[in-house]
Amino acid sequence: MSIDVNNESGTEVDEQAILDIARYALARMRIHPLSELSVIVVDADAMEQLHIQWMDLPGPTDVMSFPMDELRPPGKDEDEPPQGLLGDIVLCPEVAAKQGTEAQTQHSMDEELQLLTVHGVLHLLGYDHEEPDEKAEMFSLQAAIVDGWRAEKGLTGPSPAPTVS
Secondary structure (H helix, E strand, C coil), X not given: CEEEEEECCXXXXXXXXXXXXHHHHHHHCCCCCCCEEEEEECCHHHHHHHHHXXXXXXXXXXXXXXXXXXXXXXXXXXXXXXXXXXXXXXXXXXXXXXXHHHCCCCCCHHHHHHHHHHHHHHHHCCCCCCXXXXXXXXXXXXXXXXXXXXXXXXXXXXXXXXXXX
C-alpha cells in the first residue's frame, strides 16, 4: 500500500498514526495492497478555500475526500480486489482540535485526526452519511475500524465518538 502523508498545516500532528490507521483501514476493507492514497494536512484557510470551491460552503471543515479511480471494497465472491489510485484525503488539525474538545467523549486532536482519516477512507470507497441508513452503516464501520486499530496498538480508553459532519 502506498500512502503519502504531507503536512502543510504548520501544526505538529502524529503523521505516523495517520499513516498507520489509513493502512489498517484499507487492509480491513480488502483494498488491493498496491493501491495508492494521499493524505494532506492543511491549515484552516486552505481548508476553507477547498470547502468553498468544492462544496460551496463557507468556513473550514474537518475532512474532505477526493476520489480518483472510484475503487470499492471487493464483493464476497471476488478473489482479487481492483488496484488503483484511491484519491486524496484532506485533513484540518485546527477543526479536529476543536471537535475533539467539544466531543461527548473528549479526545485529542490526533485522536480526532485518526477518526477523520478513517472517515475519509470510507468516503473514498463510496460510503456516505446523507441518509439515516447510510449514516448508520458508515459510522458503525468507522467505529469498528478505529476500535480494531486501537486494540491492535494496545491503546486504552474510549475511542473517539464520531464528530464528523
